Amino acid sequence: MSGLPHSLHALVTGGGRGIGREIASTLARAGVTVTVLGRNRAALDDAVAAGAAHFASVADVADQAAINAAVTEAAARQPIDILIANAGAAESAPFARSDAALFRRMMDVNFMGVVYAAQAVLPAMKDRPYGRIVAVASTAGLKGYAYVSAYSAAKHAVVGLVRSLALELAGTRVTVNAVCPGFTDTDLLTGSIDTIMKRTGRSHEQAVAELAKHNPQGRLVTPAEVADTVLWLCGEGAGSITGQAIAVAGGEV
Template identity: 65%
Template sequence: MKGLSGRHALVTGGGRGIGAAVASALTAAGARVTVTGRKDAPLKELVEAGGAAGYAIADVTDPLALGEAVKEAVAERGPVEVLVANAGAAETALFSRADPAVFQRMFDVNTMGVVHSVQSVLGPMTEAGFGRIVAVASTAGLKGYRYTSAYCAAKHAVIGLVRSLALETARSGITVNAVCPGFTDTDMVAESVSRIVAKTGMTAEQAEAELVRDNPQGRLVTPEEVADAVLWLCGADAASITGQAIAVAGGEVM
């Protein structure tokens, strides 16, 4: 991928699923990738497999810990030039049963996690006159889904953040975009399938079919398909693409 060779890329939530696929794609394109996450084992495994150059333990809801992780990565691999703010989590609940704590948890990790990640790298990017920032949001940031009001609210906030930040950085050499995957073949979706099975008595196949019913292709998105969209946004040929929320969802209507 033109424009990525030798650049330092930071991927939050990089130990599994979309984050690991993004890290591997960036590495294959020549970037020097640092992955962060809360658990040592999957990050170490990814580095050992050649999917990233290094890793640091950090929870994106803790700005101090994340800041220290970024400092460590910068000391080892230079200034962060590409940020993929991927870390996130989902909880499901009927709105009437979703207490304020559910909304706070979803906002803390899905929205403030992006805020903290961007704030940790934006200053040096601005000084250097170059940067690529991609937030991994969700189709839940573009439309509503039943039983996920807290998650949808947090992901909608990410899209608003991306659009505002893109305007503020438009003349600085920095682009800010979001990719919005539909239901993707990750551990998070597997956990959702398990919950549906436990609550409804459906088979796993029936539960998965329920999740993908709005996807005209009738299947789960793959992490690699999301990673390919991220890779394009980070490349040199996407310099005029900023403030966008790109759905990777098989044609699902937003």
């Protein structure tokens, strides 16, 4: 049971694929009206056609004006009660070769994308009888990994934002939390697997095992496990859960 009130509207950024699409589909099955947002119109339309969402908006989360316009468009259909700030990107490089542009790219997408989306929905959401903001961060926001210093820094920033914003909004009906998945079996992980294969000469199976070893359960997390955690946080029973960074990582953190 989701424990969700009726007639809610959720906006899911990065909702066209991977974890975002799974979250959108899970919320839609629970009776929530879902708008997915992202840069890839084809992926978003496919999500709608497959029943994983009801509406789609094209916008780059790193573009504040585009996010504001997309939120205005979505809210005109139905006020937004739930924001899932999921959009993200990961690039790996040794710190010595991580230039300012790399750090800016990681911060713009992974951190400022959360900031822009939250700032766009909050003025109206604070006046609603129900509000949930869930940022999809990463175990990289709770610990360090080698060769992803920029990505890890951005995800740490997301967790800090969640904790501070939750305190600011504690007197309202809005809760703010982060979900921090470990290595998850999505197309985003394919790039990391390809990098390991190219740099080490390992097979695909060996590269997957290299990532799965971080998880004490010895496996990759599934998108459905992340989505179920988000669904719980969006429910009425999680009304006292705010300012938390919940790891979905098989005991890694």
